[in-house]
Amino acid sequence: MLCDACKKREAVVHIVKIENGRRTDLHLCAACAKKQTNFSNFRDLNIIDNDxxxxxxxxxxxxxxxxxxxxxxxxxxxxxxxxxxxxxxxxxxxxxxxxxxxxxxxxxGHSKHVGKVPNRGTGVFRTATHVKRLRQHLQKLVQEERYEEAAKVRDEIRALQRQLPDGGKGE
Structure with a gap:
């Protein structure tokens, strides 16, 4: 459908106006819709300039x-x-x-890629990824001088490494 104003471009804005029981349809292209002053109350809806x-x-x-x-x-x-x-x-x-x-x-929900772990398999990938994240957490705890919590995380890392086929050495 062509624009009712310029009759050149495709209409992308369609307005139905009902006054005193009479219906008026107006079909405009984006350029002509921007020129219309009676649409100023729709600017806050951002209909014409979609952002x-x-x-x-x-x-x-x-x-x-x-x-x-x-x-x-x-x-x-x-x-x-x-x-x-x-x-x-x-x-x-x-x-x-x-x-x-x-x-x-x-x-x-994040601004950094946190990665994915395969759902199938023996769980080796999942365990190795968990160990990697625990190591990062351990470094943070040590920097913050929270040594008791760091010792617990270290022990958890060691327990998980024992579950890995290579003992966690192949990373």
Whole structure:
């Protein structure tokens, strides 16, 4: 369906207005919808300028800033990333490094990949991964000078290593 205003582009905004029992349909392309002044009360709903990713990361976000980040290599803006859903080049990760962590935490619950362990098998992978995480926890406890807790974690690591076929030496 073509835009009722310009009759050139495909209509993407469809408005039904009912006044005094009379129905009026209006079909507009994005460009003509932006020009309409009587839609200003819909701006807070962000219908015309959809900014899905930023609204997920920042629920209080009201609109685009004129000073948004831009990738130096490909020239992509954060708004374009929101619209397309993918980056333009590997350097975009560096250009948008401030916007990515809140987005990942909101979508996945973490901003770092924690890995997966195969469900099948003898449990060797699961045990080895658990030992690895316990070692990281042990280092943190030692840095915080919580030696009694660190000794318990150390003993748990040793017990788990005995369960591994190579005694935990093959890591």
């Amino acid at each position: 899905f990713f930023r609204k997920m990361a920042y629920p209080d976000y009201q609109g685009r800033s004129g000073d948004e980040p831009r990738c130096a290599s490909c020239g992509m803006t954060y708004s374009e990333f929101n619209r397309l859903g993918k980056f333009g080049c590997p350097d975009c990760y560096e250009a948008f490094k401030e916007e990515i962590p809140p987005l990942l935490r909101r979508i996945h």
